[in-house]
Amino acid sequence: MKTNRLVFAAIAACLSLVSSTFAWQRGSSGCHKPLPEVLTPGGPSKNLTLDSKSQIGTIVTRRFLTYLPENYSKKNRDVAPLILAFHGQTQPTWSMENITALSTPYFNRDAIVVYPEGLNYKSPGQQWLGDPEAPPSSVVDDRIFVEELLDYLTSTFCVDESRIYATGLSNGGGLTNLLACTPALNRRIAAFAAVAAAFYTDASLTEPLFGAGCDPHLSYGRKIPIMEMHGLNDSIIAYDGDNTPAPNTIPLPEWVAAWVEKEGCGDREPKVDILDGGNVTKSSWSCGGWKDVFVHYRIDKFGHGWPSTVWQGEPFENLRLGPTMWNATSVILEWFGRWKLEPVRELK
Numbered sequence: 018m019k020t021n022r023l024v025f026a027a028i029a030a031c032l033s034l035v036s037s038t039f040a041w042q043r044g045s046s047g048c049h050k051p052l053p054e055v056l057t058p059g060g061p062s063k064n065l066t067l068d069s070k071s072q073i074g075t076i077v078t079r080r081f082l083t084y085l086p087e088n089y090s091k092k093n094r095d096v097a098p099l100i101l102a103f104h105g106q107t108q109p110t111w112s113m114e115n116i117t118a119l120s121t122p123y124f125n126r127d128a129i130v131v132y133p134e135g136l137n138y139k140s141p142g143q144q145w146l147g148d149p150e151a152p153p154s155s156v157v158d159d160r161i162f163v164e165e166l167l168d169y170l171t172s173t174f175c176v177d178e179s180r181i182y183a184t185g186l187s188n189g190g191g192l193t194n195l196l197a198c199t200p201a202l203n204r205r206i207a208a209f210a211a212v213a214a215a216f217y218t219d220a221s222l223t224e225p226l227f228g229a230g231c232d233p234h235l236s237y238g239r240k241i242p243i244m245e246m247h248g249l250n251d252s253i254i255a256y257d258g259d260n261t262p263a264p265n266t267i268p269l270p271e272w273v274a275a276w277v278e279k280e281g282c283g284d285r286e287p288k289v290d291i292l293d294g295g296n297v298t299k300s301s302w303s304c305g306g307w308k309d310v311f312v313h314y315r316i317d318k319f320g321h322g323w324p325s326t327v328w329q330g331e332p333f334e335n336l337r338l339g340p341t342m343w344n345a346t347s348v349i350l351e352w353f354g355r356w357k358l359e360p361v362r363e364l365k
């Protein structure tokens with residue numbers, strides 16, 4: 018069996034080499050359709066909705082703020098990348114748009130950006146699956162919403178289906194991780210970047226999601242590009258997972274080690290770069306020909322939030338302990354730009 022696995026791995030590696038020599042770009046079924054009337058390229062973001070089965074057993078309306086970049090084709094015919102940006106618990110979508118600044122030409126000249134909205138199921142406000150306050154997936158499953166959302170977006174806009182990305186803050190960073198854990202979604206999303214992410218332990222939840230529940234089905238050398246950034250002084254989702262108040266989250270070093278193992282990179286030492294005058298420790302794993310496929314930024318003296326040089330107002334400045342000397346959005350977009358999804362070849 019062992020030799021067979023090795024042979025398959027070798028075949029998979031060759032196929033991936035061959036296909037990456039062709040610039041694989043897939044225009045989605047939405048190309049050439051009339052754009053939704055409310056949206057103008059470069060204009061203000063607008064709420065769109067879809068009828069969703071994510072609330073199990075019923076149809077619920079799900080909302081998402083949508084931005085088209087200035088140069089998006091008015092005729093909806095040139096392919097564009099797509100970024101999903103998931104807000105933190107109780108954070109409005111406009112606020113996620115504001116602190117990431119993903120809807121500004123300064124950072125983003127070509128990608129459609131969608132800020133999905135969590136259901137406001139219970140006080141204190143909008144949550145995503147994976148928050149201890151959110152209902153279990155048997156009641157609301159946001160992974161279903163994200164599948165429906167991708168179906169809607171690719172059939173409405175002209176999306177390059179090899180360049181779909183997901184990012185999220187806090188509870189939204191947790192959901193970003195759950196999408197990477199979900200085979201149906203990690204085959205559609207090219208790279209994942211979570212910031213100050215909440216990965217609750219299995220004991221903190223009524224069902225295992227981030228620990229035993231995370232099975233991304235990686236085999237035959239397949240890898241998922243994942244990045245996470247976390248403040249060492251995060252008082253909401255503690256770096257060591259020991260939260261006050263409880264419940265606990267998975268300590269970041271443990272979460273990183275578990276993913277690196279899943280990626281088949283467990284035998285590798287990371288490349289470590291000290292950045293930002295000593296405040297940032299970047300650990301990057303490269304393996305199987307995938308350079309920097311897993312990247313973790315540990316940010317000293319930083320709290321809970323989205324690193325940026327710009328003043329974000331409250332509650333963000335209090336939580337993150339002030340602005341940084343760098344912008345997370347630049348780092349994430351530059352790294353996203355390196356990844357394109359290749360058609361998945363499943364060897365049976």
Ligand SMILES: *[C@@H]1O[C@H](CO)[C@@H](O)[C@H](O)[C@H]1NC(C)=O
Pocket residue numbers: 062063064080082109111
């Ligand atoms: C989108 O919906 C949210 C939530 O209902 C609302 O607060 C916000 O004002 C809406 N944004 C726009 C641009 O209509």
Ligand SMILES: *[C@@H]1O[C@H](CO)[C@@H](O)[C@H](O)[C@H]1NC(C)=O
Pocket residue numbers: 114115116117118121
């Ligand atoms: C964020 O909101 C502040 C305050 O309203 C505003 O001055 C700033 O331009 C906004 N930034 C972005 C990127 O939307």
Ligand SMILES: *[C@@H]1O[C@H](CO)[C@@H](O)[C@H](O)[C@H]1NC(C)=O
Pocket residue numbers: 087088122126127
């Ligand atoms: C749009 O495209 C034009 C022509 O390629 C370019 O000059 C301009 O800078 C672009 N604008 C943005 C916001 O990307």
Ligand SMILES: *[C@@H]1O[C@H](CO)[C@@H](O)[C@H](O)[C@H]1NC(C)=O
Pocket residue numbers: 249250318338
């Ligand atoms: C960050 O955490 C360290 C270690 O717990 C502590 O000594 C330091 O005062 C904290 N810094 C800030 C700005 O909160």
Ligand SMILES: *[C@@H]1O[C@H](CO)[C@@H](O)[C@H](O)[C@H]1NC(C)=O
Pocket residue numbers: 293294295296317318319338339340341342
């Ligand atoms: C390190 O972070 C602290 C707190 O954000 C900041 O005051 C300091 O200027 C940073 N150091 C450098 C070299 O950027």
Ligand SMILES: *[C@@H]1O[C@H](CO)[C@@H](O)[C@H](O)[C@H]1NC(C)=O
Pocket residue numbers: 118123325326327342343344347
């Ligand atoms: C960070 O982004 C802002 C725009 O949001 C920009 O004005 C600023 O120059 C950027 N800073 C760095 C260090 O890149």
